[in-house]
Amino acid sequence: MSNNLAFAFGLLGNIVSFLVFLAPVPTFIQIYKKKSTEGFQCVPYVVGLFSAMMWIYYAFLKPNTTLLITINSVGCLIQTIYICFYLFYATKDARMQTLKVLLLLNVVGLGLIVLLTQFLTEGLTRASIVGWICLVFSLCVFVAPLCVVRQVIRTKSVEYMPFLLSFFLTLSAVMWFFYGLLLKDYNIAIPNVLGFGFGVVQMVLYIMYKNAKKVVEEKLPEIQNQIIETKDQKIPELKEQIIDVVKLSAIVRSEIIPGVIPVVVPRLVNDYGVNFDGEKKTMPKNETMEIS
Template structure:
């Protein structure tokens, strides 16, 4: 690698690290709310658990390579911050949510990641091991980058960009560009290829934002019984938020690209259809 090429690679990697670092810190307002209310309420741990899994997976891949130090630095930070978020969540989560989170942690972190490491260590060796892990990372990343399709569909359906903040969309697009060129200059297409999708979806999101930015959010009102009271409920099809959160974390931690993944990172609300089953909870709609 020539001097100029090495400098360009370093520059793209550093910029990607900086943006990804900021995205990792994005959920802090969420956990501050949890701390003040001493309850996780409708927040979910899945994006943080999956984020931890992806960061660990990419660290494992990077350790099998010899020239991707910047991939190790950002994902190491990702492992630390995601672990803090998960511990914080488990401390304040109700029993049912805590048990579901622990099941997901066991399934994904211990069983899933453990099997990947064991199988690749015993059934592959040398360059082959790196190739196999690289393909696992590539497929996982591609699946994650498809996640915004649900959000794009929701935006078109409601003609509202309520769940698609433009600043985050821009950051995602720029991040995808940085990590694409980082992978391309390294000759590592496991890093570069998924970011093509990231860039493409980022452009689409910004186009949709310009089309619908002046439209009012679509909400539906109806009465909800809470104890002996009836209060108006604003339903915003918030299942979409979980998808975006997941995408954001994946992009920030896997490649690591920033995000998605995310659009309203700090809010994952329960399915509106299950709303009536929530007894005596304070309801908070929106960020």
């Protein structure tokens, strides 16, 4: 009975996990339209590829794990497509950074794990060690999308945190938790407990900030009108200041220094284009006004 339930949850896990792998498609459609990966991170896909490869290795060391092999084989293919797509549209710096992480994690890291476990361990010990490694990196798969949480909180925008990915990761965590629990394989069950928690956190953040950008856009015309009104209110004050300067210059001219004194007020007049009649006036730079 438990084996049948485990198979059922494993099958549902395959279906939901497949949807998880497809969840970033809207993100890559957006990248294609913009012809740029600006704001998006490739870390979740690199870590996802590594995790899928590790689970395939683990599945070959354990009996009755065909469902793990099938879904993670599909995952490897899809994650590879995503990474190639990202590299094609990434900037030079982002491309180099992604290639470094890919080389260190998926080539050097995976190669060392396979070699060390094959030559230094055997039987159940090997499966146990590989299982713990899979457990750690499964947590990384769930945590990886959190790398944009700081950006979401700082910008109050969920543009770069896809909701579908968070939702399907949470649902997938539920399915694989019961699959691992029924098979008494806690390397599968344990990371999905935390995965469920991380998924809920991401969805809560999405709900909190999904309308923040819309509110700003709605208030933008009002803010612009306030700026224009403030500028219009300042013009009469500026006019009075210019008149005061001219009057003071006239006093200096008549009472202290005889003759004609150039009064320089170009910055005020140039910047705001206001003459002494309250009308707009264009004055070239460095132009001076004479009081006769």
